[in-house]
Amino acid sequence: MPSSTDAGRRDLGVYVHIPFCAIRCDYCDFATWTDRGGLVDAYVDACVTDLRGRVAAGELTPASSVFFGGGTPSLLAPDALVRILDEIPRRAAAEVTVECNPDSVDGPKLRAYARAGVNRCSFGVQSMQPHVLAALGRTHDPANVTRAVAAARDAGIENLNLDLIYGAHGESRADWDATLEAALALDPPHVSAYALTVEPPTPLGRRVAAGTSPGPDDDDQAAKYERADEVLGGSGRPWYEVSNWARPGHECRHHLLYWAQGDYVGIGCAAHAHRPGVRSWNVRAPERYLERIAAGRSPEAGRETLDPATRADEALGLALRTRAGASVPAAAAAEAAALEAAGLLAGRAERVALTRRGRLLATEVTVRLLAAATPTVSTSVAVGTR
Amino acid sequence: MTPGAGLDIARSRCFSLLSHVDHGKSTLADRILELCGAVDARSMREQFLDSMDLERERGITIKAQNVRLTWRDFVLHLIDTPGHVDFGYEVSRSLAACEGAVLLVDASQGIEAQTLANCYAALEADLTIVAVLNKIDLPQAEPDRRADEIERVLGIPAPDVLRISAKTGQGVPELLDAVVDRIPAPTGDPDAPLQGLLFDSYYDPYRGVVSSVRVFNGTLTTGARLRYLQAGATHEAEEVGVRTPDPTPVAALGPGEVGYLIAGIKDVGEARVGETVTGAAHPGAPLAGYRDPKPMVFCGLYPVVGDEYADLRDALEKLRLNDSSFTYEPETSGALGFGFRCGFLGLLHMEIIRERLEREYDLSLVATSPNVEYRAVRVDGAVEMVDNPSAMPPPSELETIEEPYVTVTILTPTDYVGPLMDLAQARRGEQTKLEYLAEDRVELVYALPLAEIVVDFFDQLKSRTRGYASLDYEPAGYRPADLVKVEVLLNGVPVDAFSTIVHRQEAQDYARRMTVRLRELIPRQLFDVPIQAAVGGRIIARETVKAKRKDVLAKCYGGDVTRKRKLLERQKEGKRRMKQIGRVEVPQEAFVAALRLDES
Ligand SMILES: Nc1nc2c(ncn2[C@@H]2O[C@H](COP(=O)(O)OP(=O)(O)O)[C@@H](O)[C@H]2O)c(=O)[nH]1
Ligand SMILES: C[S@@+](CC[C@H](N)C(=O)[O-])C[C@H]1O[C@@H](n2cnc3c(N)ncnc32)[C@H](O)[C@@H]1O
Ligand code: SF4
Numbered sequence: 001m002p003s004s005t006d007a008g009r010r011d012l013g014v015y016v017h018i019p020f021c022a023i024r025c026d027y028c029d030f031a032t033w034t035d036r037g038g039l040v041d042a043y044v045d046a047c048v049t050d051l052r053g054r055v056a057a058g059e060l061t062p063a064s065s066v067f068f069g070g071g072t073p074s075l076l077a078p079d080a081l082v083r084i085l086d087e088i089p090r091r092a093a094a095e096v097t098v099e100c101n102p103d104s105v106d107g108p109k110l111r112a113y114a115r116a117g118v119n120r121c122s123f124g125v126q127s128m129q130p131h132v133l134a135a136l137g138r139t140h141d142p143a144n145v146t147r148a149v150a151a152a153r154d155a156g157i158e159n160l161n162l163d164l165i166y167g168a169h170g171e172s173r174a175d176w177d178a179t180l181e182a183a184l185a186l187d188p189p190h191v192s193a194y195a196l197t198v199e200p201p202t203p204l205g206r207r208v209a210a211g212t213s214p215g216p217d218d219d220d221q222a223a224k225y226e227r228a229d230e231v232l233g234g235s236g237r238p239w240y241e242v243s244n245w246a247r248p249g250h251e252c253r254h255h256l257l258y259w260a261q262g263d264y265v266g267i268g269c270a271a272h273a274h275r276p277g278v279r280s281w282n283v284r285a286p287e288r289y290l291e292r293i294a295a296g297r298s299p300e301a302g303r304e305t306l307d308p309a310t311r312a313d314e315a316l317g318l319a320l321r322t323r324a325g326a327s328v329p330a331a332a333a334a335e336a337a338a339l340e341a342a343g344l345l346a347g348r349a350e351r352v353a354l355t356r357r358g359r360l361l362a363t364e365v366t367v368r369l370l371a372a373a374t375p376t377v378s379t380s381v382a383v384g385t386r
Numbered sequence: 387m388t389p390g391a392g393l394d395i396a397r398s399r400c401f402s403l404l405s406h407v408d409h410g411k412s413t414l415a416d417r418i419l420e421l422c423g424a425v426d427a428r429s430m431r432e433q434f435l436d437s438m439d440l441e442r443e444r445g446i447t448i449k450a451q452n453v454r455l456t457w458r459d460f461v462l463h464l465i466d467t468p469g470h471v472d473f474g475y476e477v478s479r480s481l482a483a484c485e486g487a488v489l490l491v492d493a494s495q496g497i498e499a500q501t502l503a504n505c506y507a508a509l510e511a512d513l514t515i516v517a518v519l520n521k522i523d524l525p526q527a528e529p530d531r532r533a534d535e536i537e538r539v540l541g542i543p544a545p546d547v548l549r550i551s552a553k554t555g556q557g558v559p560e561l562l563d564a565v566v567d568r569i570p571a572p573t574g575d576p577d578a579p580l581q582g583l584l585f586d587s588y589y590d591p592y593r594g595v596v597s598s599v600r601v602f603n604g605t606l607t608t609g610a611r612l613r614y615l616q617a618g619a620t621h622e623a624e625e626v627g628v629r630t631p632d633p634t635p636v637a638a639l640g641p642g643e644v645g646y647l648i649a650g651i652k653d654v655g656e657a658r659v660g661e662t663v664t665g666a667a668h669p670g671a672p673l674a675g676y677r678d679p680k681p682m683v684f685c686g687l688y689p690v691v692g693d694e695y696a697d698l699r700d701a702l703e704k705l706r707l708n709d710s711s712f713t714y715e716p717e718t719s720g721a722l723g724f725g726f727r728c729g730f731l732g733l734l735h736m737e738i739i740r741e742r743l744e745r746e747y748d749l750s751l752v753a754t755s756p757n758v759e760y761r762a763v764r765v766d767g768a769v770e771m772v773d774n775p776s777a778m779p780p781p782s783e784l785e786t787i788e789e790p791y792v793t794v795t796i797l798t799p800t801d802y803v804g805p806l807m808d809l810a811q812a813r814r815g816e817q818t819k820l821e822y823l824a825e826d827r828v829e830l831v832y833a834l835p836l837a838e839i840v841v842d843f844f845d846q847l848k849s850r851t852r853g854y855a856s857l858d859y860e861p862a863g864y865r866p867a868d869l870v871k872v873e874v875l876l877n878g879v880p881v882d883a884f885s886t887i888v889h890r891q892e893a894q895d896y897a898r899r900m901t902v903r904l905r906e907l908i909p910r911q912l913f914d915v916p917i918q919a920a921v922g923g924r925i926i927a928r929e930t931v932k933a934k935r936k937d938v939l940a941k942c943y944g945g946d947v948t949r950k951r952k953l954l955e956r957q958k959e960g961k962r963r964m965k966q967i968g969r970v971e972v973p974q975e976a977f978v979a980a981l982r983l984d985e986s
Binding site: 013015017030069195197218219221222225242243258261264266271272273274279281304310313314317318321342344357360361362363364366367368370371374 | 912913934935936937938940944945946947948950951953954955957958961962
């Protein structure tokens with residue numbers, strides 16, 4: 001039920017978490033389950049109930065973006081996804097994204113999604129090299145990707161993203177080049193490329209901790225990042241966030257909300273939400289979510305209210321990840337100048353943005369600026385030699 | 387009548403318990419207190435051994451305690467002595483307060499290094515020794531054999547050696563009778579000018595300094611004006627008392643009595659161990675044997691965070707109220723900023739002080755590698771004492787460097803003589819004695835550079851002998867040696883924490899190990915960090931920490947901004963815990979870990 005009277009209103013996103021997958025990938029620590037298929041219908045019902053309650057309570061004004069994330073949202077039968085989406089009040093031009101695993105979608109499903117209002121698909125491609133996909137423990141092959149992209153276009157969904165991962169064991173530089181090339185051949189307006197991250201509570205994390213599997217190599221990943229930025233940027237998709245590249249106008253509006261401290265509502269288990277100054281999150285397991293909703297209670301598991309200083313720190317950390325950059329607090333001006341001299345920041349007046357090398361060291365740069373901006377006594381001492 | 391007034395000196399005995407660690411001193415003290423009806427058994431230990439956490443954890447006493455007991459119609463003054471070589475001087479002063487000592491030897495272990503050291507110290511103090519074999523209840527006890535050993539090694543006739551079990555109490559009454567019979571009564575003139583020996587002082591936040599005192603001549607009266615001869619200060623005796631072991635005020639203490647003294651003093655440095663107290667009006671002569679505590683081991687202590695410098699200074703000041711035997715003075719290090727050069731009686735003492743600073747005053751500290759005090763003889767003949775490697779004059783200005791030596795006495799089962807000789811030799815030791823005390827027990831004496839034993843000699847000794855060998859040492863003057871300073875530079879900045887003075891032959895090895903170790907410990911920075919080791923400006927080892935190219939690039943994180951922010955906050959806090967050396971950030975753990983250069 002798109003509404004059309006939204007000009008000038010503050011954006012509002014709705015994130016819907018779908019915690020189901022066909023199999024669990026070795027590297028993944030998202031809130032998702034492979035053995036809860038029996039819960040899907042009840043879960044969809046609970047999301048619907050949750051949404052109706054919020055609309056009734058006036059919490060849910062028309063959304064500027066909706067994001068179905070997972071897990072694997074594309075495991076949902078079209079009518080299930082449609083039932084949820086129908087409950088979400090949306091503005092006329094709202095962006096509606098569904099995360100799709102390439103081997104869990106087909107033409108009919110995508111057409112049904114599109115009819116219900118889905119206008120953006122984000123495909124978990126990861127790699128276009130079969131042996132790398134195997135190393136990552138993925139179930140699809142590159143042909144699935146090609147078919148899925150074509151099916152989406154067929155269904156009229158043009159706004160496409162491909163998620164890529166670099167740094168898997170056995171992925172050579174040439175493999176990565178090939179993945180980038182094959183991904184671009186599909187002509188997606190948007191690409192996300194993530195450095196494979198070793199999360200301790202995953203099978204990969206345990207193997208690395210036990211020393212039975214080598215973790216990704218920093219230098220290799222750095223080189224691959226630089227390559228990605230060259231290739232993607234060079235193809236007319238400049239970076240707009242550390243891990244995201246898009247043709248101008250195709251940036252993900254929903255994700256932009258995250259980086260701008262915007263507002264979003266979280267539906268489903270493990271979903272996060274933000275209202276000015278208050279961050280909250282739902283219970284993590286789907287069963288707990290069902291219980292809460294059935295009991296007419298809020299699914300919220302925790303929340304934090306941010307004081308102004310923390311909000312400012314947070315804003316800096318988030319904004320720095322984007323191409324627009326962040327404004328530097330006066331106290332951190334000297335640090336910013338040093339980082340600029342080191343080639344990690346580029347500045348325009350007091351607004352700075354990360355350089356390519358700086359993006360690779362985004363955490364370090366952010367931490368340095370935050371440490372410099374915090375009024376504690378510096379740990380550095382005069383350096384003199386005897 | 388209050389105890390203390392009019393004590394019959396002929397019925398007083400002052401004695402200590404001496405033993406190697408674990409031979410049963412504390413257990414015996416408990417039994418004695420019990421037998422003398424001093425306290426009920428449960429509350430006994432806490433009261434008598436009113437020790438700090440650290441002492442309890444390490445199982446050693448570092449403070450002398452005393453208690454006054456009644457046995458038949460005698461008054462016994464039992465004086466407990468510190469149990470570690472670092473505190474040898476305190477032991478000697480405690481012994482000076484006694485006429486006799488009970489030397490306790492484990493009947494299965496036999497004589498150990500500290501038994502010997504204690505026995506020699508007691509003989510030097512002219513004490514009557516009552517030798518006792520303990521733990522005779524154990525099946526592996528060999529009292530006959532150990533008694534013979536005592537006769538052979540210590541010259542105490544075997545038939546005079548008592549046999550007890552401190553655990554069951556067997557033989558303890560007979561031991562107390564022997565104390566009364568064999569140890570001479572004190573002598574002294576109650577009407578002579580006062581001469582009292584302070585053999586311990588501690589700081590009580592409510593009462594100020596509380597000292598343990600033994601009166602030799604004259605009378606120490608509550609309210610009297612006292613002269614502290616070494617400190618050159620006058621104080622009033624606010625309270626004089628005895629410990630039974632509850633502190634009990636008395637009107638006066640006469641010759642042959644031991645008790646405590648509170649005189650409104652705020653700093654233990656003004657009531658040092660070995661001090662003589664006398665009457666301000668009619669001063670007596672100082673008692674012999676006073677010595678300023680002399681630090682043997684030095685290190686720099688620096689706050690990890692620069693702004694904790696003032697806190698560290700305050701903490702050192704407060705700690706010194708309690709322990710006047712460590713020294714500190716401000717120093718500045720190119721790499722570490724503002725801190726203090728501190729001197730300690732030994733390594734254990736250093737660890738204790740450092741732990742107390744961190745635990746009781748909530749500081750995080752960086753300690754530089756411990757070192758000894760060198761004598762630097764310049765080409766023009768001038769001599770300088772150098773307690774900080776970075777203050778060592780450059781080689782071109784030096785005639786020689788001399789280093790302190792110690793005489794190390796090791797007692798070991800015969801089986802381990804080989805490994806111990808290897809160890810001592812590797813540490814530049816010179817053997818001066820090898821004697822069989824029994825067919826399975828050897829005494830080894832070495833002259834060793836103190837620097838070679840300060841770091842891990844004791845651990846090595848224990849590990850090579852499965853804990854069976856024991857060690858004691860005492861200072862033995864200075865000797866010239868071929869020493870060089872190895873300087874470690876991080877990104878071109880010399881880091882005194884890692885610089886050290888070593889024998890020339892060990893320089894290359896130290897340089898290699900330290901640079902490799904640091905390469906492993908120093909996290910990658912935004913630029914390449916060269917780590918170099920140099921002797922006299924010549925680089926002898928080099929490693930590089932390659933520049934960091936990437937940190938954690940967040941993957942897709944949904945809307946969970948909280949987790950990401952917490953991560954940043956933690957890292958920001960971590961930055962504060964980093965020591966900045968020039969442009970290089972070094973985590974505190976790197977300092978600690980780098981100084982543990984394991985040997986294989
Ligand atoms: N069997 C036995 N054990 C004893 C005896 N005296 C002490 N111990 C034990 O020996 C250990 C060391 O005793 P302790 O009094 O702490 O020794 P200290 O280090 O000399 O004070 C403790 O476990 C005691 O229980 C004894 O007479 N017989
Ligand atoms: C929320 S996940 C779910 C997407 C979908 N289920 C899939 O796996 O195709 C979104 C993206 O995060 C990235 N991702 C997940 N785990 C990661 C990890 N450990 N390191 C780096 N990227 C990861 C993948 O690129 C994935 O497509
Ligand atoms: S399919 Fe995606 S969400 Fe599911 S386990 Fe794999 S990476 Fe995680």
